[in-house]
Amino acid sequence: MSFRKSIRGRRGRRRVSSHFELQLTSMMDVLVIIVVFLLKSYSTATNQFSAMAGVQLPYSFSQDSPPDSLHLILTPEAMTFENERILEFTRSAGDVGTSDASYSLRPSDTDEGGRRVIPLYDALIKARNKSELLRAKSTKRDAQGNPLPFEGVLAIQADKRVHYDTIRRVMYTAGAAGYKVFRFLAMKKE
Amino acid sequence: MLKRPTSKRKSKNQQIELNLVPILDTMVTLIGFLLFTTSFLAIVSIESPFPETNSAQVEKKIKERPLQLTLSLREKESELWSPFERIPSKVIPHATPELPTGVPQPDIKKIHDALIAIKQQFPEETQLILVPNPSANYDLLIGVMDTARAIEPTDPPLFRKNPKSGNSETIKTLFPEIIFGNLLETEGGA
Numbered sequence: 557m558s559f560r561k562s563i564r565g566r567r568g569r570r571r572v573s574s575h576f577e578l579q580l581t582s583m584m585d586v587l588v589i590i591v592v593f594l595l596k597s598y599s600t601a602t603n604q605f606s607a608m609a610g611v612q613l614p615y616s617f618s619q620d621s622p623p624d625s626l627h628l629i630l631t632p633e634a635m636t637f638e639n640e641r642i643l644e645f646t647r648s649a650g651d652v653g654t655s656d657a658s659y660s661l662r663p664s665d666t667d668e669g670g671r672r673v674i675p676l677y678d679a680l681i682k683a684r685n686k687s688e689l690l691r692a693k694s695t696k697r698d699a700q701g702n703p704l705p706f707e708g709v710l711a712i713q714a715d716k717r718v719h720y721d722t723i724r725r726v727m728y729t730a731g732a733a734g735y736k737v738f739r740f741l742a743m744k745k746e
Numbered sequence: 747m748l749k750r751p752t753s754k755r756k757s758k759n760q761q762i763e764l765n766l767v768p769i770l771d772t773m774v775t776l777i778g779f780l781l782f783t784t785s786f787l788a789i790v791s792i793e794s795p796f797p798e799t800n801s802a803q804v805e806k807k808i809k810e811r812p813l814q815l816t817l818s819l820r821e822k823e824s825e826l827w828s829p830f831e832r833i834p835s836k837v838i839p840h841a842t843p844e845l846p847t848g849v850p851q852p853d854i855k856k857i858h859d860a861l862i863a864i865k866q867q868f869p870e871e872t873q874l875i876l877v878p879n880p881s882a883n884y885d886l887l888i889g890v891m892d893t894a895r896a897i898e899p900t901d902p903p904l905f906r907k908n909p910k911s912g913n914s915e916t917i918k919t920l921f922p923e924i925i926f927g928n929l930l931e932t933e934g935g936a
Contacts, residue, residue: 566771584769584773587777591776594780594784598783605789616792618791618892619790621789624787671930718884724931727926728930730796736798737793738796740791741789742789742791743789743790744789744790
């Protein structure tokens with residue numbers, strides 16, 4: 557009895573393997589749809605900017621895609637320049653334990669009447685020197701044969717809760733360090 | 747004697763099967779690449795230059811008396827004005843908050859309407875000086891910059907005369923050059 561069963565089982569298996577064919581056409585259809593969707597939503601922008609976890613970006617109707625540049629991230633708690641946390645704000649003593657706390661710069665972190673942020677200034681100057689050195693070594697030259705001038709563009713990606721007073725200090729500091737153009741980043745509103 | 751069937755007849759009965767496996771491999775690789783590199787959250791930017799001035803420019807301004815349209819965002823109201831009094835000053839009270847506990851915010855719609863009226867009067871003007879309150883948040887700044895730059899589909903059509911051709915052409919942006927006017931001030935907390 558068991559011998560018969562095993563023979564029948566083997567025959568059955570053989571029959572299935574000889575006729576079975578995977579239908580790839582429907583799978584191809586699905587994949588083509590996915591590829592078309594991905595190609596449609598594929599951004600050809602040449603920048604590395606992306607929404608950072610924990611940062612609530614505001615929405616904008618602007619259509620301008622930002623080219624790659626030096627990148628400053630401002631959250632209500634800290635300042636990050638080129639993926640390096642350079643400064644942390646202090647939480648006001650009166651707001652400890654409340655949900656909507658306010659943060660401020662330490663007086664020791666600023667000078668020029670509180671307008672210039674020292675750690676940010678140092679980081680910006682360092683980045684500028686590095687950029688100028690790279691440009692001096694580069695083969696790209698202007699009409700007079702001099703190295704290309706420093707562009708001085710700073711992309712500011714701030715949380716929507718960050719106050720203008722902080723942004724103003726950042727802009728003043730960047731201006732003092734030779735950065736003449738600011739790009740305010742936001743999420744695209746459709 | 748029977749004739750052998752021709753090769754033509756033979757091929758008619760044969761089923762051609764397209765080998766989809768290599769296409770499938772390509773598709774899967776392509777989908778993987780697109781998923782890895784696509785950014786579904788589009789980041790856009792609004793550019794603003796650092797304000798620079800010198801004594802020659804100041805003297806020129808005093809002589810020419812430009813519009814120098816300024817939008818001041820204060821705690822309870824917004825004001826559109828010109829330092830050279832080229833337009834009558836317009837004060838726009840803040841919109842009433844939806845929640846009783848909410849903070850009054852600048853009336854973006856009324857500001858936009860007022861800017862449209864000024865643009866109709868000065869179609870060549872492209873610059874707006876923005877003077878926000880230090881407590882204004884980044885979300886509000888982006889909203890105000892958006893409303894000052896973009897012409898909405900519901901807005902009345904705006905025209906300017908092309909100096910070269912003498913023809914009227916449609917204006918596509920309102921005041922695209924936004925400069926922050928109070929970067930040197932030190933008042934206010936972060």
